[in-house]
Amino acid sequence: MLEDRDYMRQPEFEEHRWRPSFRLRWSWTLGLVVVNVLVFIIECVLCGYPPAFSQDNYFALSVEGIKHGYAWQFLTFQFMHAGLLHIFFNCWTIFIFGRQLEAELGAGRFLALYFSSGVIGGVVQIAGGMAWPAHFGTATVGASAGAMGLMAAFAVLYPQERLTMLLYFFPITTRARTLIWGIAVLSVLCILFPNSLVTLLLGNNISNAAHLGGLAMGWFYVKKILKNPALIGMGLETPFVPARRVRKIPEIQEEVSAGEFLESEVNPILDKISAHGIQSLSGRERDILETARRKMVK
DSSP: OOOGGGGGGGGGTTSSSOOOOOOOOOOOOHHHHHHHHHHHHHHHHHOOSOOOTTTTTTTBBBBHHHHHTTTHHHGGGGGGGGSHHHHHHHHHHHHHHHHHHHHHOOHHHHHHHHHHHHHHHHHHHHHHHHHHTTTTTTTTTOOHHHHHHHHHHHHHHHOOOOOEEEEEEEEEEHHHHHHHHHEEEEEHHHHHHSSSHHHHOOOOTTOOOHHHHHHHHHHHHHHHGGGGGGGGTOSSSSOOOGGGSSSSOOOOTTOOOOHHHHIIHHHHHHHHHHHHOGOOOOOOHHHHHHHHHHHOOO
């Protein structure tokens, strides 16, 4: 029955079990963070700190590299970073937004979202470098394009979610949708006015075009691609439906027995957990389990 399963037990059954306040479970999100950190350590060992990247670097993204046919740079630049703050903020963004998105989308969709956002961000950055070489003259590194894609996808799925961020060590709370629009506007301003005060405050070594490309791809991925998985050949049986757009879980009516509810609604979810793990559940399925738990308690 439900009460025999760890994730459905009541608090009194677990008072004897110690639980840490912050638990890390292995996931693709955590894997991305670990790989980025490992690559950064290798950079520092081989190149010193801070690592320097030139236009002739084989792995950092650059116009010269793409002209020479180094297409792998669209992938490798996403794992390279120029300093401690650079990798810290990128990894923190991936970790914060990635956990929720991976649980909501599943591993395959999550990885496709992340890497496609990074690649498109790199394409936009290279396009800007070819159009305005004076403004895009340095090599590009960092996971920020993929991270921006995750932020944009989060904002599409949860536009009213309130987020708190530090701006020059001052906490600012805003809604997810507002935050994404703010980042997009600032990126455009920095591209159009590279010598402005805004650019100097934010930093003139930021790949703003890559940020815009990542944001655009994150939005497009959730809005368009997830509704038509055949576009990217993911082999998904059905299009993804965000949990917030699914009808509200109805209360169990008096004439519907608990056994019938378990048979029709809960048992398929328990089978899914057994086969793929609890992280594979959608928001609606989690709501069904919570509804069943409350009814079983009554």
